Amino acid sequence: MCGIVGYIGKQKALPILLDGIKTLEYRGYDSTGVAVLNNKINAPKIYYAKSAGRINVLEEKIAHQKNGIDGFAGIAHTRWATHGEPNEVNAHPHFDCKKQIFLAHNGIIENYKELKANLIKKGHKFSSETDTEVLVHMLEDERNENPGFLLEEAALKVLKKIKGTYGLVIIDAREPEKLVAVRNFSPLVLGIGDGEYIVASDASALLKYTRQIVFLHDGEIAVLTPEKHKIFNLRSESVTREPEKIEWTEEIAKKGDFPHFMLKEIFEQPEAIENSLRGRLLSKEGLVKLGGLESVQDKLREAERIIIAACGTAYLAGRVGEYIFEEYAGIPTEVDFASEFRYRKPVFRKNDILLVISQSGETADTLAALREAKQKNILTIGIVNVVGSSIARETDAGVYQHIGPEISVASTKAFTSALSILTLFSVFLGRQRGMSLTMGRRITEELGKIPDLIKQILKSKDQIFEIAKKYESYNNFLYLGRKYNMPIAQEGALKLKEISYVHAEGYGAGEMKHGPIAMINKEFPSVVIAPSDSVYEKMISNIEEVKARRGPIIAIATEGNKEIKQIVEEVIYIPKTLEMLTPILSVVPLQLFAYFVGVLRGVDIDQPKNLAKSVTVE
Numbered sequence: 001m002c003g004i005v006g007y008i009g010k011q012k013a014l015p016i017l018l019d020g021i022k023t024l025e026y027r028g029y030d031s032t033g034v035a036v037l038n039n040k041i042n043a044p045k046i047y048y049a050k051s052a053g054r055i056n057v058l059e060e061k062i063a064h065q066k067n068g069i070d071g072f073a074g075i076a077h078t079r080w081a082t083h084g085e086p087n088e089v090n091a092h093p094h095f096d097c098k099k100q101i102f103l104a105h106n107g108i109i110e111n112y113k114e115l116k117a118n119l120i121k122k123g124h125k126f127s128s129e130t131d132t133e134v135l136v137h138m139l140e141d142e143r144n145e146n147p148g149f150l151l152e153e154a155a156l157k158v159l160k161k162i163k164g165t166y167g168l169v170i171i172d173a174r175e176p177e178k179l180v181a182v183r184n185f186s187p188l189v190l191g192i193g194d195g196e197y198i199v200a201s202d203a204s205a206l207l208k209y210t211r212q213i214v215f216l217h218d219g220e221i222a223v224l225t226p227e228k229h230k231i232f233n234l235r236s237e238s239v240t241r242e243p244e245k246i247e248w249t250e251e252i253a254k255k256g257d258f259p260h261f262m263l264k265e266i267f268e269q270p271e272a273i274e275n276s277l278r279g280r281l282l283s284k285e286g287l288v289k290l291g292g293l294e295s296v297q298d299k300l301r302e303a304e305r306i307i308i309a310a311c312g313t314a315y316l317a318g319r320v321g322e323y324i325f326e327e328y329a330g331i332p333t334e335v336d337f338a339s340e341f342r343y344r345k346p347v348f349r350k351n352d353i354l355l356v357i358s359q360s361g362e363t364a365d366t367l368a369a370l371r372e373a374k375q376k377n378i379l380t381i382g383i384v385n386v387v388g389s390s391i392a393r394e395t396d397a398g399v400y401q402h403i404g405p406e407i408s409v410a411s412t413k414a415f416t417s418a419l420s421i422l423t424l425f426s427v428f429l430g431r432q433r434g435m436s437l438t439m440g441r442r443i444t445e446e447l448g449k450i451p452d453l454i455k456q457i458l459k460s461k462d463q464i465f466e467i468a469k470k471y472e473s474y475n476n477f478l479y480l481g482r483k484y485n486m487p488i489a490q491e492g493a494l495k496l497k498e499i500s501y502v503h504a505e506g507y508g509a510g511e512m513k514h515g516p517i518a519m520i521n522k523e524f525p526s527v528v529i530a531p532s533d534s535v536y537e538k539m540i541s542n543i544e545e546v547k548a549r550r551g552p553i554i555a556i557a558t559e560g561n562k563e564i565k566q567i568v569e570e571v572i573y574i575p576k577t578l579e580m581l582t583p584i585l586s587v588v589p590l591q592l593f594a595y596f597v598g599v600l601r602g603v604d605i606d607q608p609k610n611l612a613k614s615v616t617v618e
């Protein structure tokens with residue numbers, strides 16, 4: 001979703017800003033813009049450019065701009081349209097009537113209509129249809145009414161009048177040595193360089209310049225000059241926060257030799273899972289070590305129900321978690337879309353725990369679900385990748401994924417890592433309850449082998465490409481699975497939709513007869529996940545039912561299963577593992593299949609249309 005970058009310092013701002021928004025491209029966007037403050041001339045002035053479409057369109061425009069865009073402070077933005085079409089006028093940064101104050105925003109201003117009407121009555125001229133533009137006219141209005149106000153004082157007044165979510169960066173030609181950044185429910189991190197500051201929606205845009213990061217909290221305003229920064233909150237109290245060092249390297253956020261981030265991240269899965277498991281498997285004792293949960297282990301011992309809330313692929317990881325927790329930890333588990341959970345009055349019991357899963361740690365609905373549970377005094381646990389993100393900070397305890405940045409909009413390594421951590425968590429909870437030492441050992445030993453097993457599956461890349469070539473022109477797919485692999489059928493279908501724009505449905509195979517079977521014919525292939533597990537025979541019956549209706553079948557099966565080869569068109573083999581761990585393996589060929597179909601159909605894999613990586617608005 002929208003990406004924000006702000007810079008102030010000793011270097012020319014424009015290249016840094018453009019580079020920053022390019023790093024944030026993966027978040028998803030449809031228009032873009034930049035404003036730079038030339039503070040080294042007599043009457044400091046702000047130059048800007050905006051355009052619909054990709055950043056290269058903006059760059060071309062700037063190259064042809066007569067007066068150039070020069071200066072040492074500035075802001076840039078990639079917009080993912082909410083209010084108003086993705087055109088040049090609606091693109092950020094927005095400006096006031098005198099073009100002195102420029103602002104870029106991520107989030108939604110809920111009460112903008114009434115504020116806008118008020119400002120129009122006062123004579124302000126609006127150019128866009130966005131909710132954001134009210135903010136910049138409100139700043140102007142505060143300045144008009146209180147001519148002595150500093151930019152941050154005007155900002156504070158404005159923030160007290162608005163309702164909504166926002167990450168903001170603001171520059172003002174009257175205060176050329178300053179950049180103001182504000183955060184409220186939309187991510188914003190502050191990178192501290194040597195005589196320079198760079199602010200961005202996420203840390204990946206800062207890695208080139210600094211590893212010293214300050215995570216702004218909700219309701220905080222940062223005032224930056226090239227040499228120093230100060231932070232205060234909406235109550236005007238000053239905030240002191242030590243910078244944290246982030247470990248990610250710049251390379252980790254680059255594609256390297258891979259044509260797309262998605263493929264890179266699919267291939268990173270063995271290493272990503274190793275990192276998620278590192279130091280956590282105590283196989284000899286049949287235990288796991290989850291340092292982040294130690295402070296709440298007594299409460300976890302008493303837990304009587306787990307509620308999992310998440311969105312998208314993280315939600316589907318939660319659905320697998322439901323099977324794992326119930327079978328191995330013996331704890332009743334429910335999973336809900338965070339967007340539903342937050343609005344349906346959930347009934348909590350005393351020993352419930354809420355588990356939220358979120359790669360970014362910033363998904364608005366997941367964060368809201370977490371806050372709802374906290375409000376009700378329920379213990380909250382997170383499985384999160386991005387260190388220091390809102391969800392990571394606000395949960396009572398949690399487990400970090402440690403997989404490095406996930407850039408591809410279609411989540412892959414975060415999914416398999418989350419499944420690995422859910423397995424760890426089930427051993428943690430299980431061993432507090434009835435799970436035997438033998439079972440603890442078995443699970444931890446098998447889990448430790450998963451990275452190598454994924455490496456074996458990745459060797460089938462060429463075979464999967466050939467299958468994708470055969471099936472790329474089909475317009476509908478049905479994905480079927482049972483038990484642990486039912487959510488994997490849904491995840492496989494989700495991947496195909498996201499990356500190839502092909503219609504796909506993921507179903508529990510037992511539900512097939514209650515509807516989807518009506519659509520099966522020779523033009524409607526099914527992808528059937530049928531490892532040799534406790535529901536294999538049932539899956540074979542479902543395969544026969546599809547065959548009887550002449551539906552082509554691609555099956556995911558366990559190595560050594562020759563029988564299935566006789567009855568389906570294509571088989572992709574995965575190695576043998578525990579039934580509970582098969583989802584971590586069976587999803588990998590589905591990721592590759594979706595990727596190749598997308599590539600063959602000419603989809604912009606790393607920037608699929610209309611999707612956003614980090615969904616920071618409802």
Ligand code: G6P
Pocket residue numbers: 311312313314357358359360361362363366409410411611612613614615
């Ligand atoms: C977006 C992304 C998905 C992701 C979901 C949840 O829809 O495109 O890939 O699964 O958000 O994101 P989270 O960061 O909370 O895991």
